[in-house]
Amino acid sequence: MKKHALSSFLLLSALLVAGCGGYKAYMGLHGPSIRNTPDVHENVSLDQECLECHHPDRETDAPKPRHYKFTGCLKCHNEA
Numbered sequence: 414m415k416k417h418a419l420s421s422f423l424l425l426s427a428l429l430v431a432g433c434g435g436y437k438a439y440m441g442l443h444g445p446s447i448r449n450t451p452d453v454h455e456n457v458s459l460d461q462e463c464l465e466c467h468h469p470d471r472e473t474d475a476p477k478p479r480h481y482k483f484t485g486c487l488k489c490h491n492e493a
């Protein structure tokens with residue numbers, strides 16, 4: 414009985430963490446791919462280029478990720 418309770422607890426916390434949008438990037442998960450929006454993302458590849466639109470200080474209508482200080486944006490945002 415005790416063992417069952419423990420594993421439920423672990424499963425529940427895992428789900429809670431995973432469901433908490435905004436922190437997934439910090440767990441190393443991959444994000445939405447820029448290939449879904451080729452109209453805005455054609456010919457961009459460098460982090461600097463990404464941040465020209467996605468840096469929080471920029472006044473653009475691009476979404477501003479909390480993890481803008483990450484490097485290698487395409488490692489996580491270039492899924493086929």
Ligand code: HEC
Nearest residue numbers: 434435437438441442443444463467476478481483486489
């Ligand atoms: C370790 C993987 C990883 C890296 C590196 C990464 N991201 Fe993300 N990104 C994510 C994940 C996961 C999401 C999904 C949203 C979430 O839950 O945080 C996301 C979401 C986004 C979004 C959608 C807006 C939002 O807040 O939901 C933008 C825009 C974005 N990232 C831009 C960038 C840029 C620009 C860089 C490089 C400076 C970058 N990302 C680097 C994983 C990453």
Ligand code: HEC
Nearest residue numbers: 445447449450453457458462463466474475476486487490
């Ligand atoms: C010319 C400005 C611009 C540049 C440069 C740019 N983006 Fe974006 N990005 C946008 C805009 C605008 C959106 C919102 C598009 C939409 O929702 O239709 C967006 C959306 C996103 C999203 C969310 C996509 C989704 O499906 O929710 C991610 C992730 C993202 N960009 C990552 C990047 C990365 C990584 C780079 C660099 C390789 C980059 N962007 C370069 C303007 C830009």
